[in-house]
Amino acid sequence: MSNSRTVVLAASREVSTTAQRELAKSGIDLVIAEEAVSLESLGEVDGLLVTKPSDLKEWHGDLRLRQTTGLLLVFGSDIPYGWADRQTDIMRSNEGTKWELVRMVWLLDQDRAWLGGDVDGKWVRVLCKQLAACQILSLVSTMREVDEAVRQLPRYLAWKEQFFFELGETCDQEGISLHGVARALGMDRRIGQEWMYPKRHDHQFVGSWLEREATEIMKKTNVQRIALWGPLSIWKQIPTGWLEEKEVCLYINEDEPIPNEIPVAWTFSTECEKTLHNADLLVILHKDGVIGELPLPELSRTMRQPVVLDAAACFPVQEAQAYLLRYRAIGEKTNVWE
Missing domain, CATH: 3.40.50.720 (NAD(P)-binding Rossmann-like Domain)
Known part of the structure; x- marks a missing residue:
């Protein structure tokens, strides 16, 4: 594997294909250890991947890290609010732990990512540069701010879609096309062209x-x-x-x-x-x-x-x-x- 890419070992063997695809686009090589594969045969890696809290409970191995400070990459939208912050506090209380936790969320269907962590942290800087090299725009903030954005995004999209459903009723009454009206409104960059979100939480x-x-x-x-x-x-x-x-x-x-x-x-x-x-x-x-x-x-x-x-x-x-x-x-x- 190229040294210009980050290599992480999955804490759990159950990693969704979507997460694997998003990590690959981000310049992150994922290693999933099967039961029959010994950790020694995997070689050195940069850190550990967690996509849900139970991953850490399943993990009982030791890593041979390339860096003195390892990357604990908490990835995806299935992480409970504030969980990453609590793990950081636990690691800080353990003086022997040398990990930097980075919260990362990939925006659906877009080449953009949120990073949460220490703005001056080594791994935050490494991932920012790596994402830029992969032509992915990233935004760095605190982990709790990333959690809040993850929590609020579905609410905002639901409000936006509800508006267009109501606008569709008006268009029906007036005998005009919602598609035409939505395209006209979408010329304003604050609104945009996309209004329908099939991955909605509320149907x-x-x-x-x-x-x-x-x-x-x-x-x-x-x-x-x-x-x-x-x-x-x-x-x-x-x-x-x-x-x-x-x-x-x-x-x-x-x-x-x-x-x-x-x-x-x-x-x-x-x-x-x-x-x-x-x-x-x-x-x-x-x-x-x-x-x-x-x-x-x-x-x-x-x-x-x-x-x-x-x-x-x-x-x-x-x-x-x-x-x-x-x-x-x-x-x-x-x-x-x-």
């Missing part, structure tokens, strides 16, 4: 919207078979009573494990065409690479009735109107239900 608004619109569709369209697009974990959090007595097929990405709790009345498929075959209604809760890249003419040919209820804004409205029998997206009342 209340999108769930209510789907239930209302699906019920309206079924009043005016003979719907027997429904294709669902989006993770089962989210479908379980929103009302699905409108699916009763319908033939339901859930799409599951082939790279994801098959969930164990699929409703008895539902079927599932890992193939796009089988999921959509002979469907009267496609309900999209989450956008992924498969549905986002699916040509609308192909979608129209595969479905029995190309009727799409889209809570993820996957398709341009004008193109959807041209190829689909009916299309409904948030704030895009295209008068197709009349």
Whole structure:
């Protein structure tokens, strides 16, 4: 491994693929020690990686560190508020401990990172330079400030999304496009172009919207078979009573494990065409690479009735109107239900 990269050993063998990918982008090489691998065979590393508090409870090994002061990298959004600060206090009370704790959080879908720790600390400076070399913008603050930002970010995004849901209702009433209005508002850098956050913690608004619109569709369209697009974990959090007595097929990405709790009345498929075959209604809760890249003419040919209820804004409205029998997206009342 290159000396220009930081090498950390995972305190636990359970490190998410997302965390591994984000660390790699940050110039951090992760070593995950399997049970059959001795620590001696791993060579010297720069420090230890922790992604959840239980990692430290699982760790019982000794590290051979390249540096006199080792890096204890507390990474990700699953760390409880104030936990990193408490660990720092514990280490300071132990005079024999030579560790520098750095709190690091990667911003979702962006090449940016938050670093929390001693601004003048050796490892904070090393990681800042390393992130810059990887063309990643970083912000350094205290660990508690990083924790507060992690806690407040979902709240802010929820408030922002709620605003646009309410704006969508106004656009429906006025017969105008939320997409057009949102783009205009987004020209102000304080607002930005992105307003929909599929990784939201609260699915209340999108769930209510789907239930209302699906019920309206079924009043005016003979719907027997429904294709669902989006993770089962989210479908379980929103009302699905409108699916009763319908033939339901859930799409599951082939790279994801098959969930164990699929409703008895539902079927599932890992193939796009089988999921959509002979469907009267496609309900999209989450956008992924498969549905986002699916040509609308192909979608129209595969479905029995190309009727799409889209809570993820996957398709341009004008193109959807041209190829689909009916299309409904948030704030895009295209008068197709009349």
